[in-house]
Amino acid sequence: MSKMPNYVSTTNACKLCKPLGASLAFRGIEGAVPFLHGSQGCATYMRRYIISHFNEPIDIASSSLGEKHAVYGGSANLKLGLNNVISKYAPQLIGVATTCLTETIGDDVKMILHEYQEEFQNGINDPYIISVSTPSYSGTHMEGFNAALKAVVEQLSTGGNREDTINILPGFISAADLRYLKEMVKDFGISATILPDISETLDGEALNEYPLIPKGGTPIADIQKMGSSRLTLECGSTLPDETAGTSLKKMFEVPLQRFGLPIGIRETDAFMSALEKASGSPMPEKYAKARGRLIDAMVDGHKYIFGKRAIVYGEEDLVVGLTSMLAEIGVKPVLCASGGKSGKFERSIKHVLEGIDCDMPEVHENVDFFDIQERAAELEIDILIGHSKGYTFSRAENIPLIRVGFPIHDRVGGQRLLHIGYHGAQQLFDTITNTMIAKKQDDSDVGYSYM
Structure with missing residues (x-):
């Protein structure tokens, strides 16, 4: 009798599901409606998750499969759902993403959509229908996001003269x-x-009528x-x-x-x-000035943050970018963590730290917050940088949390956070520095109001 391999359960994943990422990508296309081929619960969960970050309504259509469809397939429901969406929304594009259920039962979505086009579309004012495979068990929301963009380009783009x-x-x-x-x-x-x-x-x-x-x-x-x-x-x-x-x-x-x-x-x-x-043009002056102000701010605030130890977590590319910036301003990223598992995470962290006087941090991919918290207890951390799912950990360990990325559920304005460019770096620098000043001020036995 063969021995079963050991498994470690996930208690608080540092990632989100693949079709959620696809829904976000489709939402960034004019006139598009995201459509999940699967159970109603998938679309409801993702709508709620996205709404609580953006504080904006989002409709995600569903083929609403039930128990019988797990046996007989979801073809009829998918076709009916598409007809309903077209009738109600008159979209320019419908982005159909699969879910765990439909991938597991083996629905051939491309074939079903081909049948649908032959049965219901006549080529006049028909919306484009884009399909993408996004079962959650095969990846994270970022993989779903990237897969959806790839599908959109491959199924819509054409060539021509440059x-x-x-x-x-x-x-x-x-x-x-x-x-x-x-x-x-x-x-x-x-x-x-x-x-x-x-x-x-x-x-x-804000609008008088909901579009x-x-x-x-x-x-x-x-x-x-x-x-x-x-x-x-x-x-x-x-x-x-x-x-x-x-x-x-x-x-x-x-x-x-x-x-x-x-x-x-x-x-x-x-x-x-x-x-x-x-x-073919030099960088506009306003960006050169923003860069100069950023460097000036880094000099001014260096004494408050130099040597502070940080954990950075979230989507792999965001963590890589934040790690690069932290090293630039003198904060030590000691643990970089993500639920993704691209296999390129550690290499990318190493690359952005080249030439900077900063030790290589611990890098963990495919990780959950139980693992992060357990390791952090031994690392003497001053600050956490990541999304709201780290708040429980932050509260338990009394470590300040800088909220960045997605999702941010316990504050308003997550969609208005600026991360990129010199202006984004300025905002992040000010937030990090002021958070460290506030922590020291709050922990002081003597109240003071002057730095």
């Missing part, structure tokens, strides 16, 4: 980050397609032209080998340049350099 425009695939960043990125591109005088764009669809204004599909998102016409762009800039140091950027390169020979998320000075410098080359 146009004077570039593609920017910024990864999963905040609505504020995207608005800032669009401002940067405009200031450089560059025509660019940014995919996805949730800057309005998940951070809108079934909010305005904003990357226009479908622009996505279709991505194959004729002269360059693609893709952000992410732990991306899979096959991405939307690599697909554009393989299918249409669009040159591809990859960067880490532009967080902190060095990573932002690299991204700015790419924009300079793409535009």
